[in-house]
Structures are given as structure tokens and as C-alpha cells.
Amino acid sequence: MAERIVIALECPGCKRRNYHFARGKKKEYKLALNKFCSQCRKYAVHKEVKAN
Numbered sequence: 001m002a003e004r005i006v007i008a009l010e011c012p013g014c015k016r017r018n019y020h021f022a023r024g025k026k027k028e029y030k031l032a033l034n035k036f037c038s039q040c041r042k043y044a045v046h047k048e049v050k051a052n
């Protein structure tokens, strides 16, 4: 429980958090994934932000 953090992937254009998931705390690198944003209606590189 303590080792889990919830992260979100934030669109760089509209700052909307389109994707949420939990992961272990050990990984230090930041995720950056090319995901579709329904707000911008296009693909953009969403960056990881903390959600909790």
C-alpha cells in the first residue's frame, strides 16, 4: 500500500489528465507517452504527474 503511487499522464496542450494508473514506487524515471487527447483531438506526448 505504501509502495504504490498513483500517477496521471497530463496533456501538454490543455493540461488535462487523460490517463491514470498505479505503479510501484521504485522506478525513478518519468513516463512520457504518446497518447490521444480527447480534448485536443490529437496525439500528444503526455507526461507523468503525481495524482495523489
Ligand SMILES: [Zn+2]
Pocket (backbone or CB within 6 Å): 011, 012, 013, 014, 015, 016, 037, 038, 039, 040, 041, 044
Ligand atoms: Zn490536450
